[in-house]
Amino acid sequence: MPQSRSIPNAITIDEKANPYRDCIQGLANQPITVVRLLRDAVNENPVVASDRKFAVPEIRDVVGRLVENRPRIAIIGGAPDHPAHLLDRPQALMAAIRIWEMGGVPFLFHVPVICDGTAQNNIGQSYSLASRNHTAAAVNITFEGHSYHAAYVIAGCDKSPAAVVAGLAAADQARKYRGDQAPVWAVFAPSHVLKGGEIPDGTRRLLDKIADDADRAGHDDLGGDIRENMRYILQCTSDEAFAGLLDRARLLGIIDGKMERRVLDELAGATCDSKGGICAFNGTGNSSRTMLAAFGLTPPELELLTDVPPYAAVAAGIDALFGVFNKAEYAISNLLKRNFANFVRIHNATGSSSNMLLHLPFMMRYAGFDVTIDDYQDVRLKTPVPEIFAHSLTENRDTFVLAQQMAEGKNRGMESIYRVLADLGVAMDLDAPTVLGKTWGERIADLEKPVDLSLGDKSVIRATPVRKRSGVDVLTGSFFENCAVKTSGMSDHLIEHFDNHVFIVRYYENEHVCNADFASPDLVTRLIETDGVDEDLIAAVVRRNGGNRVDMDAPKDMLAQGHLSFAFVIGGQGPEAYGMPEMFSPSQNLRHHRILEASSMLITDGRYSGVTKGACIGHMVPEAFSGGGIGHLRDGDVLRLDLTKNMLDWLDRDAFLAGTETAGSPIDLADRAPLFAERQKRMVARQYDIAASNVMDHVSNAARGIVPGVVDRRAVNPWRN
Template sequence: MWDGTGKRCCLLSDRGAGRELTSQKARAKGYEVDALRLGCGWSRGDLSRPLAVIESCFGHSHPGSIHLDSVAQKAYEGLLQVGARPAKYFCSDVCDGITQGTEAMSLSLASREVIALAAELHGKSAHADGVLFVSSCDKAIPGHLIAASRLNLPTVFALGGVMSHGASFRTLESVIDARRQLERGEIGQATCDAIYDDGCPTPGACAFMGTACTMQILAEALGLALPGSALCPARSFELLRLAQSSGEALGRLIDEGARFSDIVTETSIENALTVLAAIGGSTNGLLHLAALATSMGTQFSLRHADEVFAKTPLLCDIRPSGQYPSDLFWQAGGLPRLVDSLADVIDGSAMTITGKTLGQSAHDYLKVRPTTIAEGYLGRFGLSPESIIRPADDPVRRAAPIGILFGNLAPGGAVVKWTGADDRARFFRARVFNGQESALREIVSKRIEPGDAIVIRYEGPKATGMPEQFYATELLAIDESIAEEVAVLTDGRFSGATRGVCVGHISPEAAAEGPIALLEDGDIILIDVGRRRLELVGDSGGKMSEREALSLLERRRASFTRPAAKRHTGLLAIYTSLASSVEQGCLMMPPE
C-alpha cells in the first residue's frame, strides 16, 4: 500500500488515486504534529503513512472487555502489515449486569453516548484516515456504530466474541435462579458458589442472546465486520486471526477510499432488522438501530420495523427465546449460515467491508468452513447446525417473538418480546408504580397476583435515563405460580435476558405526559400481540368501549398533576435533558 515516503505501492484500487489523506492535510496545517508523533515513538517514515485509529473498549470492567487488549494488538499488527500506522485509543464500557438493580443502571444508556462521543473525538482529533473499532458488548458496539456514522471514514469492527457456556449449558442467567434457590433453602451454599463460578467461565460476551450477542451479530449483518466474526469464541486463536485480518481489511478500505456510508445504507439497516428478528435478539437492538439511523440522517419507522418482524421467521433456538447458549451460534456457522437461511427475506446485494456483497460473503465463508467442522463440535452434544440455526422451512416460530404495539396507551409505539407466552389477546389489571423500586418491593413480598400488569413508569429516557427493568421481570419469571400469568409494562427498557410477557419503550413516556402517566390501579389493559394493540379498555368498574376509554383518558389528563421530577446531576442530568424519543433511538440531541 504505502512505502513510508507517502507514496502508494501495491495499489489495490483506483478509487483512492490522487486522494489526499486526512492525516497528511493535518501535517501540512499543524507545525507541531510531526514532533508530537515522533514523541510517541513514531519513525519519520511513519509520519507519511495512513493513520488508522484503533478505538478499543479494553478495560477491567467486565468479561466482555477484559481481553480486548489482545484483540486490539492483533488488529494493530494487521494494519502495520499493510503499511498503515495504527494508533490505539481507549474508552472502556460499563456492564449492565454490574449496574443492574442499582441507581447506576440509569447511566447505562447514557454510557452509549459517552462511548460515541469519545470515539468521535478520538477519530476527529487524531485526523484519522480510518478507524477500527474493538468492542464486544451492550453499549460499546452501538456507541461505536454511532461514532462511525459521524466520522464517515473507512471503518471496520473487530468484535470481541462470546464466552463459553458452563456445565450443562449454564450461562449467566443461572446465577439469579441459584440465588433464589439458596434463599429458599433448595440448594446449599457450596452448590450456589459452584454455579457462580461457572456463570462466566471465560472472557467474552455473555453466552445468551442478550444485547451484547445481538449487537455483535448486527454489526456483522450491517457489513462492518468480517464474515464469521460475530460470537467467535473469545478465548480462541481464531478471534485473534480475525482481528489481524480486520486490520488488513481496514488498510484496503483506506486505500480504496471506501467510507462508512458506502457500506451502511438503508438496505443494511433493514437487513439488520431482519436478522434481529431471526435471532430472537434483544429489544435493545431495535433502539440502537433507530439511534444509528437517526445519526445517519436516515428515516426510521417503528411501523416499518414491525412489518419486517412480521414477515421474518425465528430461526435461532438460542436463549432466552430458545434452548441453547449463544456460543453455539458461531459453531453452527454463524451469521453466514443465517444469511443463507434467510435468502428469501434478506437483501443479499448489500455491500460489506470484504468488497463483496452480504450474500456472496456468506456463500464464500460457508465454502471454506465446511459443515463437517460444525457437525463435529455440535455432535458432541447430540446437536447439528440445524439444531441451532434452523432452515427457513423449519423455523422455531413462523414469526419472530418481537413486535411493535400501538394503541391508546402507546400512540408512539411500544416494543413487546414474548418468550413463553403466545400472541393471543390477553387482559390484565393494572398495578401502577412510579419507579422500579416500589414494584420490586411488591414482587419480593409476593403481593402480585395472576392477571396483574405491573406498570413501571417514569423510567423513560427523559425521566431516569431509561434503565432496564431486569430484576422485576426475572423475579416474576422464576416464580412458577405467576410467571406466565402476569405482564410488565414500562417506558423503560428490558434486558436482553428478559423472559415473560414484557412491553417496554412505551412512547410517549410518562415524563413527557404520555398516556402511561394516566393509568390507575385496577385499570383493564389489553395486550394483543397478534393485532399489535396496547389499549386501556376499562377501569376498576369494568370494561368499556373504545370511545369511553378515550374519554376516560381525556378526563384524567384534564386533572393530571405530574409528580415532582427527580433531580439529577452530572452525566445523567445532561442525558435526560437531551435524550430524544424512542423512534430516534433515545439519541442525545441538541435542543432545537
C-alpha cells in the same frame, strides 16, 4: 531503507485535507505514540513479531507516512474493567503490527464500557444508556480530533458497539458536509464469547435441599421454579433469577439470611470464566455481534470467537480495510444504509434483543438517516421472517456452542443466516455491500449447505424454521404512541394465551417496590386487595379471559390458570425521567414465578435486558415524565392486549363491567390530572439521584433512538435506496 518506503504500491488516502502535512503540531506530537505502540506490540507479541521479521520503526518513518497521507487507523478497544474487554490488548497489538506492515499508521485508544450486569438493579442502570451517547461522542471527538481515516474496533457488549458505530458514522457525515476529507471506513472484531459457568456440586446440593424444603412446606411452585433455573447455564442472568428465588425462600421462612448469602456468593464465584468475553446468552451483547455482522462490518474470521483471535484472523480484518480504502461505497454510513432492511429481518429471524429497537434508530440517526421504529416495523410487516435460531441456555445451544460450531466448519455464521433466509424466500438484499469488498450475494454464492445437517438438533442455526413468529413487535394503543414487546421471548402458548386478553393494572413508581411484591409471601393477597380491585372486577376479567369459574376463596388458582391477570406497570423509568434503566430484575422474577408468568405481564417506559423472557412490554412513548398515558394509569385500570393486531388499549372500567369494551385514554379523565401532578413532582425529585452531567435532557424519545436534539434534527436523509 526506512520502512515507510518499503511497501510496494502503498496505499495513500485520496483527499484534499491532510492535517499532519499542513499542521506541524500533529506531525510533531503523534509519531511518538505510534512508535511506543509498535514497540509494545513487539515486546508483548514476540512470536508474532519474530514470524513476521517485524522491526519497530523510527520516528522519521512515521513522519514520512503521515506526510504521505497513508491510512491512519484507530484501534478502538474498551476498558478492562468490563469482562468483555479483558483480552483486548493482545489483539490490539497484533492489529497495530499488521497496520504498519500494510503501510498504514496505527493508533490506539479505549472507551469506557459499563457492564449492564454490574449496573443491574441499582443506580448504575441510570448511567447505562447515557453511557452509549457519551461513548458515541467520545469516539467521534477522538476520531475527528486526531483526523483518523478508519477504525479497527474490538467491540464489546451492551451498548458500546452501537455507540462506536454511531460515533464513526457521525464523523462520516461531518466529512461529507465539509467535502475535503475521505469518508470513514471501519471493521469490527466482536469480543470472544464467554463460556457459561456451572453450578458447583455442593451449591447444587444446597439448592436441591431448598427446593425440596419448599415442596414440603407447601410451596411446590417455588420448588419447581428453583429446579427450573438450575437447568440454565450459570451466567449473571441466572444468578439474578436465583437472587429472586432465594429472596422468596427467605421470606417464606424456608432458609435464613445466612444461607441465602452463602448460596449467592458461591454462585457468583463460579459464574465467569477467567478469560472474560461476551456472555453466552442471546442478549444485547450477542445481538450486537449479530448486528455488526449483518451490517457487513465484520469479516467471518472475527465474527464468532472463543478466545483471542489468532494473528491470521486479525490480519484478515486489517486486510479487509485496506481492500476498501478510497471506495466510498464501503464507507460506514453506506453499509448502514444498504443493510438496514437486511438487519431488521435478521434481528427478527434470530430472536435478538429488544434493546436493538433503541440502538438501530440511534445509529441510523447519527449517520444522518431519518429512521424510527416505524421503519423497523414497516420492514418487519412487509417481509415477515421465521425464527431460525434454536438458541437455548438449557439444551447446550448457547452462543459459545454456536461459535464452536462455526470454528468446526459446521456453519459460516452470518453468511449461513443470509443463505438460509434467502433459501426460505425472504427478500434479502443480496446486492448490499460488505466490508470484504463483496456483496452478500458474492459471499454466499458457494454456500450450498448453510448448516451441517449432521448436527441435527444440536445446531443453533436451523435451515428449517423453528417457528413462524419471532422477533420484536411494535405495539400501538389508545393511550400511547408506540412501545416494544419481544415476541421471541414468549412461548407460542403464552402468545396465544395473551392474544386478546385483559389485565388489571398494579402500578409502581420504581422497580424495587415491584420486586418486593414478587418476593412477598402474601403476593396473592396483595394482588386481590389492590386499590380499585373488587370481586366484580375480578369476576369480569376472569370470564373475559375464558375462565368459567370465579372462586374468591381460591384466587391463586385463577392466577395459575391465567384467567385472573395483572399488568405490573413500572412508570417513570423513561430516558428523561431516570435514564431508562433496564427492568431486568422484575422481568426475571416474573419469568421464574410460574404463577405470575402464566397470568401477568410487565409494562414500563424503561427498557429490558436483551435476555428477557415472558410478556414484557417496554420503551413506551411518550414516557411518563413527558406526560405520557403510562404516567396516568392507576391501580385497578383495565388494559386489553391484542397481539394479532399489535394493539394495547386502556378500557373504560364502567363500560367493561357493563359488558362493553370502549378504548380510550386515562389522560382524558379529570381525576388523573392531580394524580399525575404528584407523580411528576416525585419524578423530578428522583432525578437528583443521577449526577447532573448524566441526566438525559433534551433527547429524542425511544422511538427515535434517544439521541441528542441536534443529532435528531440533522437526521433528514432517507435510508431507502
